[in-house]
Amino acid sequence: MVPRYSRPQMTAIWSPANRYRIWFEIEALACEAMAEQGAIPVEAARIIREKGDIALAAFSDADLARIDEIEAETRHDVIAFLTWLAEKVGPESRFVHLGMTSSDVLDTCLSVQLTQAADLLLEDMDRALEALKTRAYEHKNTVTIGRSHAIHAEPTSFGLKLAGHYAEFARGRERLVQARKEIAVCAISGAVGTYAHIDPAIEEYVAAKLGLEVESVSTQVIPRDRHAAFFCALGVISSGIERLAVEVRHLQRSEVREAEEFFHKGQKGSSAMPHKRNPVLSENLTGLARLIRSHVVPALENVALWHERDISHSAVERNICPDATIGLDFALIRMASMMEKLVVYPDQMIANMESLGGVVHSGEVLLALARAGISREDAYKIVQRNAMATWTRLGQPDGRSFRENLDADPDVKDRIDASVLDKAFDPAQHLAKVDRIFTRVFG
Amino acid sequence: MVPRYSRPQMTAIWSPANRYRIWFEIEALACEAMAEQGAIPVEAARIIREKGDIALAAFSDADLARIDEIEAETRHDVIAFLTWLAEKVGPESRFVHLGMTSSDVLDTCLSVQLTQAADLLLEDMDRALEALKTRAYEHKNTVTIGRSHAIHAEPTSFGLKLAGHYAEFARGRERLVQARKEIAVCAISGAVGTYAHIDPAIEEYVAAKLGLEVESVSTQVIPRDRHAAFFCALGVISSGIERLAVEVRHLQRSEVREAEEFFHKGQKGSSAMPHKRNPVLSENLTGLARLIRSHVVPALENVALWHERDISHSAVERNICPDATIGLDFALIRMASMMEKLVVYPDQMIANMESLGGVVHSGEVLLALARAGISREDAYKIVQRNAMATWTRLGQPDGRSFRENLDADPDVKDRIDASVLDKAFDPAQHLAKVDRIFTRVFG
Amino acid sequence: MVPRYSRPQMTAIWSPANRYRIWFEIEALACEAMAEQGAIPVEAARIIREKGDIALAAFSDADLARIDEIEAETRHDVIAFLTWLAEKVGPESRFVHLGMTSSDVLDTCLSVQLTQAADLLLEDMDRALEALKTRAYEHKNTVTIGRSHAIHAEPTSFGLKLAGHYAEFARGRERLVQARKEIAVCAISGAVGTYAHIDPAIEEYVAAKLGLEVESVSTQVIPRDRHAAFFCALGVISSGIERLAVEVRHLQRSEVREAEEFFHKGQKGSSAMPHKRNPVLSENLTGLARLIRSHVVPALENVALWHERDISHSAVERNICPDATIGLDFALIRMASMMEKLVVYPDQMIANMESLGGVVHSGEVLLALARAGISREDAYKIVQRNAMATWTRLGQPDGRSFRENLDADPDVKDRIDASVLDKAFDPAQHLAKVDRIFTRVFG
């Protein structure tokens, strides 16, 4: 992910320094466990921990360069790290990594990084949820037109719209919690997962210390269906971001103007057109959603590794793990901030709702005619006839409102009272259940 | 999904007859609930139920044609159905669908169909799990070589391989249970989800009768993140199918021959080469996995509907809902059957394992040298040197086994006893923890 | 593809009858070529052709059932067909398929079907292009507001918008011509592409008769990069359909109403809201685009077949070949028809353009100030200040138009003449180059 769409908190998780810190932690914990078991000297484990902690605390670009230098020769990243560690720890380093395979370190480290990332994403979601909730309550009774097919349908409230997005993100949060659980596993099981040279107790010890579960059965690696499920969860959440972003983009369009992204002092919308105030945040979120979603397929393709593992997944994960989590972290915070500061225009909402001459109340009129004993088919024809008469003459000198047309139609006025029509044209009915829905959503 | 990859059980769920049956059920239940509430006459609800039940029970191609005919004029599928129903039910039909919108019927019906599909898929998975478990126990102690990078690594057991696949499908089953829950929701909330013309109690009644949960907040539709999550779950499961299929394809290749798909009497592998016995089932499963996985992205793209809904999702779902569930149903049953009948060749497994002159035991030798006090770096060089000497002369007249090379190497023989090497070359150590792993996996 | 989105012309290409007709044609042509070479008796080739033609001309469901029956035993589709053919042709059938492999028939047949499909798609595109061109010329000078970020930018013409879509589909047509060429290849090269049992002259003869090129080097199959490129071309075209569909959806939205899909007599927009006239065609096209695009990834995944081929691609192609071509054929015709009948509202276009108080002319005012010697930075501030003053008071009692605000601003009026502003506010300047662009696009 390009720096433009990155926050330091998430980027740090994917830094070499964090990775090597975790690698060492896994190795050091495994040594402690082996020492407890008597497999290696207690003193060796102590020295490894002590000297390693010092080396990692002082980890610098020089260390990074040294590791890269070793890897250039060995062409193996874990061996390069272990060799560097040996240079720091001394002779006791021969007790490090005993009976383990590289994937024990690599995969358990990835689990730690992904859980760290998930924890940050959960915080982000909480902020996004809070923003949506606040704005939803603020606009619980702000009347606006509901639209299906981008055509005015019936009134609703702006708060209710936001409550729907809140509920979607709340589901997304649950999915993320579940996805975090999927990848919060530790595997220290040796070359092909048989624990031939290492006791399962080592794995249990390391897992407990790292806050992970033990993988019930690994091959050489932690199975990639777990990671695929994780990226799926991110993909679904990002699609929810896109849905909200598309809503904002629609609301800000020149002909709608019901809401606007906050426009900063000094901000310029266009190099050529000084009048422009563009919904660039929500457009950006739309693009970021495409990116995050694009990581789902390669994650799925990574599942079918050959036999006990091949390393094709590695190049994919080195890219999509940071890209997807950094991108989603950035997008969630940007979305939360956008919603916190969204400028809402309730008057314009009313104006738009009323701009179609009242046809948006056709559904209730249809019901009123049905209640008056007219068949569904006939009622539909009567209402559609009057609505279309309104619609096609909108803004014309001879145009009449839907109500005026209905009042002039014998099929209507002879059958239902004006008071019934009055009620049918009252937006209040559409907000009557909002409290009940809010209780469902926000508890 | 083409008929070739379809089973009638799943296809039936997506038939027009099943769809119309469910549509009617939703409408009839809603009428019952409205009657209970006093919103429509009890007698009307009774007649709708009675006459509708008869019409649906006798549903024929003529009815299908009639509905299509009406839709050709109205260009609206739900209105076409309601008009047909009115022809069957008579005047009481005017109480049908009161205050509801098409999506109330369409989306709740889709929820019912997807849960029906999920239930069948769960049965399929149970059969697949059972097959994997049975074969895993059968081959719990069948020694075979574990491979990373498709290169011999260390011995494992064939049953342990299968246990890994079992565990993956068990996770997949849990994901499917969760995904089923995601889409087992009912929405009867009217035009834009405000319950303006219909009481939430109607929705609650219908949901309870259909075994669904009530959607906490709908727009005009049930939010599509639910469906996206459903397709993601299918995509991850299909990738697990691919992993097992790729394993079988590898095991059956001419140079490996450790297992074979059952070859039917009369079956022909090739029109040109009568000797061929090809792993066509597992290859087919690989292709089906690609198909099922391909439905994930359009499902994600369906999430960001405009405002309270647009209908772009419809064309996608009309295709991917049947395609993905029919395809996965077929694939799971084909996979289960393939595994039930898989022909396994333990002798060939041993022969392959031994074909590399014993270098597969290099890991344990490395540890033995380390335990003898040699540094990791030096031990690695010693072992690699001897392994490569074996490897590069494999099958040559002057070739020596890994053990022979080690025995001749002063750096080895001067430091560790022959008995230690004997132990290092014993495959038994690799199976020692299999019971423990099986307990973790199968309980 | 579900029947709802299928046209019979394209569906027929993918029918079993067409497939078997092509299979026979390939076999019969190969026999003719072999007879010419003296590899088989001329009389045998004559009888095969004669009896085969009769059998295929009379091909019925009974034949289909018979082939399926044989395949159920042999589990091999080409062998099943050849066995059925032998039943029809008699003893001379032993000269059929000599030295060939199934893929010679399957892949060459697929090439024929895909070229047939491509030819139909090219016709579709011609109709779509014609519709776009006609409407573009019709509205060459219909002034409408151009929008970036869905915010009013500067005036343009509706015809110019359509010219842009025309140019995109013209590029798509070229890509399709190229893609057709990619898959218009014939391979009759035997088991692994070595022509071990069949002379390359046979392939050349069949290719020439079928209007195909000879594959320069096949494995057992025609390489799948060709098919992947084909599906990519369809994917790009479908994305162009989506772009036009999204434009129409925007133009039809209640607040814009600049254009509308033709609304059929009798058509109903909503079961609950009789006033609705929804852009269902363009929404449907959006969904179809998602579907067609979803076939690109599995087509790409099909490329990396194992060694000289595996059969994983088959299940994918049995689905995506018909689905993508049927879907795109349907979508192109639907789109062409939609554009032919699109109802355009030029008055509303003017009304919308003028609704923002003239700020859409800010760019030209900026230039006028720059020409008057004001620095870019200062000019920008002046113009933005007046535009925002207009924008934020739009529709308010104290609101002033952009021109009024400029006229009252000493930084403007002291520096540029009213006549210069008059010119800056004249939409004509935005249409001055339309002829030139049309010449570029339409020639």
Next chain:
Amino acid sequence: MVPRYSRPQMTAIWSPANRYRIWFEIEALACEAMAEQGAIPVEAARIIREKGDIALAAFSDADLARIDEIEAETRHDVIAFLTWLAEKVGPESRFVHLGMTSSDVLDTCLSVQLTQAADLLLEDMDRALEALKTRAYEHKNTVTIGRSHAIHAEPTSFGLKLAGHYAEFARGRERLVQARKEIAVCAISGAVGTYAHIDPAIEEYVAAKLGLEVESVSTQVIPRDRHAAFFCALGVISSGIERLAVEVRHLQRSEVREAEEFFHKGQKGSSAMPHKRNPVLSENLTGLARLIRSHVVPALENVALWHERDISHSAVERNICPDATIGLDFALIRMASMMEKLVVYPDQMIANMESLGGVVHSGEVLLALARAGISREDAYKIVQRNAMATWTRLGQPDGRSFRENLDADPDVKDRIDASVLDKAFDPAQHLAKVDRIFTRVFG
């Protein structure tokens, strides 16, 4: 793309310095053209060019920081650059960017960068093609077994395999040339593509100087179907890389060992198993192919921008443009190098081919029986019977070779001479047409 999979040549194309250099070039060229037209003073254009060239030549991190600082306020990247440029150029800067819109600069710059990237990729492909051609000729007559379904089929030559990959990359190269042409376009057409404030002659001048074609009709942007087609071309090429990579991985697997990636001195295959020599390059290429392929879908999703443009594509392109081109550049060079140094084992190829007791010659025996007048059906049964008898007893004490079984079968020996069988078992027949194929492929 992470640095690990990046080469400096390609990375440089996507550096801020290169981008700003191109931005300036576009602005300076536009000024020159405007001066030629008399739209701005010639002296101004000269000063802009002169001072700008100096500023860009001296471009440093401080300049980068200054631009970022301005963008932090204006939230607009092009305005930030223009403001910085104004600081360097002085008062004449007011003639820069006159009548242009940001996208004129952004999109034309992207065209330049993508063509630069394409040129480098074409060089890479040439190296890859050269490597494949060299190795193909080297192994033109190296007999190896052809495999379908990973099962031995019939002999072929290793050179012929490589010729097939060569032909695929040659097609890929043509697609890349075409894709380069697609995006080598310049648009300088103002706010919504109407040239309202800028003469088309400016665009023509800039295009010619930059080696680009003029976009026939732009909106605000160069239409994204061009870019989508570009990424599709990269996706197809990457799938070809995957096909070759998968071939190498298969050939190197322990049971096949027909070829091996070059293993560097000092290289370590595994931290736990010193004997390992893993095909890590080809596995890595497989993963990179997944990554590059994953950019196709977001590129397709970018096509349907709203109206004259929205900016959702931007976030996508900022990532996938560098990621896909850097990744493919790295992958092509890695693949070329891997093929240049691939270690091939012809003896092992022969050994593998012969390991199945000669059943790989079943196709020719089938034909021999057919030529002897036996029906296809009967001949198939005879050959399959003997092949299976061989296959199922492979390596058993009582196992007999295919030839031995045929010699003992009266249905065979009574009908065809031993000399015919001798010929059927001669691998030479399979190489007879290799020269002809090579001529087709390599000319």
